[in-house]
Amino acid sequence: MGVRLLVLTVxxxxxxxxxxxxxLLKPVRSQMSLVLMESYWITDLPQRLWQGVxxxxxxxxxxxxxxxxxxxxxxxxQGRMQKLAALTEQNVRLRELLNSSALVNEKxxxxxxxxxxxxxxxxxxxxxKGERDGVVLGQPVLDARGLMGQVVELMPYTSRVLLLTDTxxxxxxxxxxxxxxxxxxxxxxPERLELRHVADTAxxxxxxxxxxxxxxxxxxxxxxxxxxxxxxxxxxxxFAIVRAVPTAALNRSRYLLLVFSxxxxxEERANDAAVxxxxxxxxxxxxxxxxxxxxxxxxxxxxxxxxxxTPAPTPATAPAATPATQAPATQPARPAAKPPVSTPAAAPxxxxxxx
Amino acid sequence: xxxxxxxNGWMVWLTFxxxxxxxxxxxxxxxxxxxxxxxxxxxxxxxLALPHKVGMVTAWCLGLxxxxxxxxxxxxxxxxxxxxxxxxxxxxxxxxxFPMWQQCLVILVIFGLAQLVQLWLSALxxxxxxxxxxxxxxxxxxxxxxxxxxxxxxLRLRFKIN
Numbered sequence: 269m270g271v272r273l274l275v276l277t278v279x280x281x282x283x284x285x286x287x288x289x290x291x292l293l294k295p296v297r298s299q300m301s302l303v304l305m306e307s308y309w310i311t312d313l314p315q316r317l318w319q320g321v322x323x324x325x326x327x328x329x330x331x332x333x334x335x336x337x338x339x340x341x342x343x344x345x346q347g348r349m350q351k352l353a354a355l356t357e358q359n360v361r362l363r364e365l366l367n368s369s370a371l372v373n374e375k376x377x378x379x380x381x382x383x384x385x386x387x388x389x390x391x392x393x394x395x396x397k398g399e400r401d402g403v404v405l406g407q408p409v410l411d412a413r414g415l416m417g418q419v420v421e422l423m424p425y426t427s428r429v430l431l432l433t434d435t436x437x438x439x440x441x442x443x444x445x446x447x448x449x450x451x452x453x454x455x456x457x458p459e460r461l462e463l464r465h466v467a468d469t470a471x472x473x474x475x476x477x478x479x480x481x482x483x484x485x486x487x488x489x490x491x492x493x494x495x496x497x498x499x500x501x502x503x504x505x506x507f508a509i510v511r512a513v514p515t516a517a518l519n520r521s522r523y524l525l526l527v528f529s530x531x532x533x534x535e536e537r538a539n540d541a542a543v544x545x546x547x548x549x550x551x552x553x554x555x556x557x558x559x560x561x562x563x564x565x566x567x568x569x570x571x572x573x574x575x576x577x578t579p580a581p582t583p584a585t586a587p588a589a590t591p592a593t594q595a596p597a598t599q600p601a602r603p604a605a606k607p608p609v610s611t612p613a614a615a616p617x618x619x620x621x622x623x
Numbered sequence: 624x625x626x627x628x629x630x631n632g633w634m635v636w637l638t639f640x641x642x643x644x645x646x647x648x649x650x651x652x653x654x655x656x657x658x659x660x661x662x663x664x665x666x667x668x669x670x671l672a673l674p675h676k677v678g679m680v681t682a683w684c685l686g687l688x689x690x691x692x693x694x695x696x697x698x699x700x701x702x703x704x705x706x707x708x709x710x711x712x713x714x715x716x717x718x719x720x721f722p723m724w725q726q727c728l729v730i731l732v733i734f735g736l737a738q739l740v741q742l743w744l745s746a747l748x749x750x751x752x753x754x755x756x757x758x759x760x761x762x763x764x765x766x767x768x769x770x771x772x773x774x775x776x777x778l779r780l781r782f783k784i785n
Contacts, residue, residue, distance in 0.1 A: 269679075273709045276683050280705065283698030288748065293697055300691045304643070307692065311648040386647050387693060388655035389757075390750060421694050428694050436750055519652070 298399070301423040308383035308394050308426070375528040376410070377401070381521065382426065391417075391431040391458065395524060398425040403526060406486055410525040414492040414515035415439070415480055419526075431518050432493065433458050441493050442481035443472055449481055452494060452512060458519045461494050463510035468501055470508065478512055488527060631784045635677060638665050638775065639685060647692055656756055659764040660734055662689060666704060667711045667730060667768075668775045671718060673785065682708035699744050707737045726772070727765045734761035 287293045377397065385392035397403050399422045407419040409429050417437065421428035430437055433454040441452045441463075448470055452461040466472060476496040482489025494512035501508050642661040650658060662685055669677035686701030693700065710733045711718065718726055738761050778784070 269709070269712060272679050273705065276679055276705045277702060280683070280686075280698035280702035283701070284696045284744075284748075287697040297691055297697060300688070304688055304691050307644050307647055311644055315649075383647060384649055385694065386650075386655070386658060388652075388658075392694065 298423050301426070305394070305423055305426045309396075312382050376525040377528065379409070379524045379526050381524060385428070389435075389456065391434040391437075391454065391456070391518070392420070393417075393429050393431065394426055395429055395526075396426060397526060398423050398427045400424050402528070403427050408487045408491075408527045410491060410527060411516045411521035411523070412525075413517060414494070415487060416514075416516045416518060416521065416524060418486060429524075431458075432461060432514055432516075433518055438464075439487060439493060440481045440483040441478040442489075443496075444477040444479045444492075446471055448472055449483070450478070450510070452478060459513055460497075461512045461514055463496075463512065464507075466508050466510050468506075468508045472496060472499055472508070472510060474498060477515075631782045632676065634778065634782050634784050635669055635673070638669075638778075643685075643688060643692065646689065657759055657763045659767050660737075660760050662686075663704060663707050663734060663737065664730075664764055664767065664771050665775070666708050667733075668772050670708050670711045671715055672775070672779060674712060674715060677708075678712070679705050679708045695745075696748055699741075699748070702744070703737050703741050706740060707733055710736070723769050723772075727768050730768045731761055731765035734764050737761070 283293070287297075379395040379397040381393055382396045383394035385394070395409070403419055403422060405419060405422055409416045409418060415432060417429045417431040417434075419427050420430040431454070432439060432452070433456065435454050435456045438451050438453040440449065442449050450463045450466050450472075453464050455462050463472075463478075474496055477492055478494045478496065480487040480489055480491045480493050492515045494514045496510060496512045498511050499508055500510075639662070642665045645661040646658070666677065666682050666685065670682075682704040683701045686699075686704035687697060689700040689704070690697050714729060714733075718729060721729065735758050738757050742757055
């Protein structure tokens, strides 16, 4: 009996080490989870049944009231979306002017919560979308009001999501009002995040909205994360104590959104944009710019810098200089940035859904 | 009784399956911390009742299943459940003679030890649980032991599991 215990203990320890250090056991785990994860589904079944029954026997007045409510909400969201389309357009134009890479439009997909992690000291949930649905490790998860967390474990048809408030989780954020950067760490309390290492003099106050800054290159930028609840200045402490409440309903949301963002690095993205721009440029140059080329060549060499910085001093040099220096920036940028312009329907749909 | 070799062994596995379901069933927030160690309770009972059938290898396999369910390192819960089964098996002769309240005490000690090992293991793997509240499940399990063993004994007599 003692020998058996010894063998099994050694085996367990070996398994743990291998599982922690290498990816050797991932397929085994995913095969086992194929069967075992059904138990989350089964334990969730009574609630599903109850919901089904409740929706079957929902009274007419209730349904009418709900319909009314949804209609007004829809109207509000539609209104907001109209404005958003204009704003998106404007944003793209401004970005073109700044010659920065275009805003990436994220695709989202709806997932449903099917289980909570039974360990009360971790904040993890199980959702009903997995590797076969195209979910990837580290993928951000939202609900209607803000960021919830990221995917930490993939199984064939389910995945495990680590919530923002887990003690092992941190997310780079930005104060929406002034762009102050900070890192929001989970505390183990589902209603609280803490901002670490915020200077005592930093401009942050109660009610500030914290949005994801995208600096960790894991979460997309600009999604609401939390609102600051209290800022405590303690002269005995080196840093201010900043507590925030997550905007997402971390322990109440049942339907979540999985964000499929561009998984290229910013460098690659900029590279791709540059290549696309160059191609566009060449096309435009071949078709239209043949008469312009001889005119710009002498114009740019004497004074390209003043023409670029102050566009109005002499009307003669300005049009001659700008095509040469700014040409890749202004004119071809429009066709290069076409994808985001042509899909405003997708962007407001995703944005509208979270408001 | 022991002449029939069919023995309804599948009932044992059915209880283990139900135990797995119970160990992931949703509970209210304040009760999460008190969740009994269902698999450990079932293993303790069957190891006492059918030591020739349910042993450490069974415990180890169930532990692996629990690891997959909980998303912990493969082998962590397997090690814990193996340890519990080993302790129960080595105290088996005495435990069978004990009155119920003494069995409860022994179960409390065994599960408490196992939970401490659990604490060390999770500290090693990086998510340290902040309090000693993890001894609470051991306490709840010990309090549940009389009911579980009574129920399972009834089941065993009824289906002649051996």
